[in-house]
Amino acid sequence: MSDALLQIEGLQKYYPVRKERLFGGSRGQVRAVDDVSFEIGRGETFGLVGESGCGKTTIAKLVLRIEPPTAGRILFEGLDVATLRGKALLAYRRNVQAVFQDPYGSLSPRLRVRDIVGEVLEIHTSMTRQQVTTRVHEVLELVGMRPEHARLFPHEFSGGQRQRIAIARALAADARLLVLDEAVSALDVSIRAQVITLLEELQRELGVSYLYIGHDLATVAHLSHRVGVMYLGRLCEVGESIEVSTAPQHPYTQALFASALPTKPGDQREPLAVVGEVPSALQLPTGCRFHPRCPHAMDRCSAVEPVLQPTSTSRRVSCHLMTAGSEVVGREPAAAR
Numbered sequence: 088m089s090d091a092l093l094q095i096e097g098l099q100k101y102y103p104v105r106k107e108r109l110f111g112g113s114r115g116q117v118r119a120v121d122d123v124s125f126e127i128g129r130g131e132t133f134g135l136v137g138e139s140g141c142g143k144t145t146i147a148k149l150v151l152r153i154e155p156p157t158a159g160r161i162l163f164e165g166l167d168v169a170t171l172r173g174k175a176l177l178a179y180r181r182n183v184q185a186v187f188q189d190p191y192g193s194l195s196p197r198l199r200v201r202d203i204v205g206e207v208l209e210i211h212t213s214m215t216r217q218q219v220t221t222r223v224h225e226v227l228e229l230v231g232m233r234p235e236h237a238r239l240f241p242h243e244f245s246g247g248q249r250q251r252i253a254i255a256r257a258l259a260a261d262a263r264l265l266v267l268d269e270a271v272s273a274l275d276v277s278i279r280a281q282v283i284t285l286l287e288e289l290q291r292e293l294g295v296s297y298l299y300i301g302h303d304l305a306t307v308a309h310l311s312h313r314v315g316v317m318y319l320g321r322l323c324e325v326g327e328s329i330e331v332s333t334a335p336q337h338p339y340t341q342a343l344f345a346s347a348l349p350t351k352p353g354d355q356r357e358p359l360a361v362v363g364e365v366p367s368a369l370q371l372p373t374g375c376r377f378h379p380r381c382p383h384a385m386d387r388c389s390a391v392e393p394v395l396q397p398t399s400t401s402r403r404v405s406c407h408l409m410t411a412g413s414e415v416v417g418r419e420p421a422a423a424r
Contacts, residue, residue: 095146134307272303
């Protein structure tokens with residue numbers, strides 16, 4: 088059995104859509120997540136990046152069991168999350184916690200900090216009231232707050248302090264995996280750096296794993312050990328964070344990082360030009376989903392969908408450029424099967 092904490096295998100999430108027409112309606116489906124596989128090791132941060140609508144947040148919802156998958160499996164310590172019931176499901180929810188983007192909307196304004204942080208302990212443990220209070224104080228200090236902050240309400244704190252409270256709530260019951268969905272993007276730059284440093288320190292001290300979802304590529308590249316790049320519901324490149332950010336192989340990854348990260352001094356390379364808009368998820372292109380916008384597109388790109396395959400010991404890429412001159416590695420479009 089794999090030593091990974093979380094394994095995602097062939098994950099799919101399709102949303103049915105009814106398209107109204109003059110002579111009756113017809114049904115289509117949005118392939119928000121389509122055959123995605125990756126794993127997160129113990130004490131590791133896996134980052135997910137990509138344009139809006141690529142499926143990153145949908146994966147977070149599936150991992151948190153907010154929504155059920157259409158197909159595929161999510162394994163936590165080898166157990167299929169979809170089959171968990173009763174105490175096993177309660178244990179999973181205790182071990183997998185979320186920190187959301189908005190530090191102002193994610194905390195109830197009606198509750199004091201001691202109740203916000205302590206609620207998870209009351210649900211998932213048999214601690215006494217005094218033990219809960221002690222643990223709340225401990226975890227607040229762990230995230231750089233003071234015990235006396237426990238009696239205050241969320242509106243009495245800044246955005247950065249609120250996000251620290253949200254992190255404390257997620258860690259109060261000793262969670263093993265935190266799903267961080269744009270957890271620092273709403274913060275000022277200086278405060279963002281402090282929270283990122285805090286997350287790194289907590290990971291070293293507690294051994295907690297992170298699934299980090301973000302648009303800020305510099306933040307994702309810095310915080311993550313490995314990165315997965317998504318486009319229209321599928322992973323197009325997965326690899327070590329440093330390798331993916333400094334030497335991307337998929338054309339979409341190259342364009343994404345070239346447009347967001349500064350080039351090295353003296354680097355004369357022109358950024359890869361990507362034209363056109365992201366296709367509709369209701370009418371996906373045949374073959375490679377990126378080929379209508381790719382400057383390197385070949386005939387095979389519109390005919391055969393490439394699969395994610397290793398290009399080195401630590402990198403997987405879904406692109407026909409990686410197999411040019413050899414047998415095409417891919418699969419026929421669904422319409423042709």
